[in-house]
Amino acid sequence: MTDPTYKTIEELRAFLRICLAPGHGVEPRTVETLANLMRPWLVDDIAAHAPHLGQLRTAADDARTAYLTALGAWIADETAAATAGSEPL
Incomplete structure (x- = not known):
């Protein structure tokens, strides 16, 4: 099965509205x-119709990656310092 591609903004927005409020007892x-929850093909479709959203998504992903890297480094340094007895956890 291939992933759908929405050719128009209206089709894409209609699909996303259904995803937000599916009905039939689904919250x-x-x-x-x-x-x-969005799959990469859907993120790509959104970016194709709204490039500014694609840019924001990329910036958010980059910021999250930078945060996780910095957090990991900070934790590693704190753990090393605590092991040496110079700082309490």
Whole structure:
């Protein structure tokens, strides 16, 4: 099965509205939940129709990666310092 590609903004927005509020007893989702669930093909479709959203997504992903890298480094330094007895945890 191939991933769908939405050719128009209207089709894409209609699909996303259904994803947010599927109905039939399924609880509505927040935009944040939807963004976390989106598959790469859907992220690509959104970026094709709204390049500014693609740029923001890339910046957010880059910021998250930088944060995780910095957090890991900070934890490693803190652990090394605590092992040496120079700083309490």
